[in-house]
Amino acid sequence: MVAAAADLLESEGFDAVSHRAVARIAGVPLGSTTYYFASLDDLRAAAASALAQRWVRRMARAADAVREGTYDPAEAGRRIARAVLPGDRRAVLSEYEQLLAAARHPAVATVLREMRPAFVQVIDDLLIRTGWAGRVRSDVVLAVLDGAAVSALSEGRADVREFGAGLLAELLGTVGRS
Numbered sequence: 001m002v003a004a005a006a007d008l009l010e011s012e013g014f015d016a017v018s019h020r021a022v023a024r025i026a027g028v029p030l031g032s033t034t035y036y037f038a039s040l041d042d043l044r045a046a047a048a049s050a051l052a053q054r055w056v057r058r059m060a061r062a063a064d065a066v067r068e069g070t071y072d073p074a075e076a077g078r079r080i081a082r083a084v085l086p087g088d089r090r091a092v093l094s095e096y097e098q099l100l101a102a103a104r105h106p107a108v109a110t111v112l113r114e115m116r117p118a119f120v121q122v123i124d125d126l127l128i129r130t131g132w133a134g135r136v137r138s139d140v141v142l143a144v145l146d147g148a149a150v151s152a153l154s155e156g157r158a159d160v161r162e163f164g165a166g167l168l169a170e171l172l173g174t175v176g177r178s
Contacts, residue, residue, distance in 0.1 A: 077169030
């Protein structure tokens with residue numbers, strides 16, 4: 001049921017996640033969803049948690065592919081952006097729509113706040129692998145990439161990752177000169 005709810009959340013957004021829709025997709029009686037999830041907020045929070053865990057696993061797999069070394073700002077920015085941001089525009093749009101919509105759902109916002117350390121941990125690993133650990137904070141990297149993704153999406157830029165990589169490289173270049 002949680003996987004079905006996460007799939008629905010990812011493809012159609014929070015408003016599409018209902019007990020009835022999840023039961024239909026999961027192939028279970030409606031009573032099952034209301035038995036395990038007392039409220040729609042509980043169901044949406046479980047879906048958001050599963051979806052955020054998928055994102056962290058995707059990021060961690062991508063981070064594992066980055067070989068340790070000392071990368072210049074442009075290459076480090078590129079590798080980190082590729083690991084943190086999804087590969088295609090539709091996936092980026094879906095992810096950031098869910099993150100922004102969470103503000104309207106307090107239970108979901110709580111789940112995502114609790115998941116933040118997992119995202120930061122992956123970025124910590126990426127900073128170590130690229131030789132930038134201790135020179136820039138992981139939460140700053142995440143904020144730059146989040147802002148870049150929202151800007152790129154809202155401005156209709158074709159390659160969200162490339163835009164994020166460029167901004168991150170600029171930040172790393174500034175930090176590297178300090």
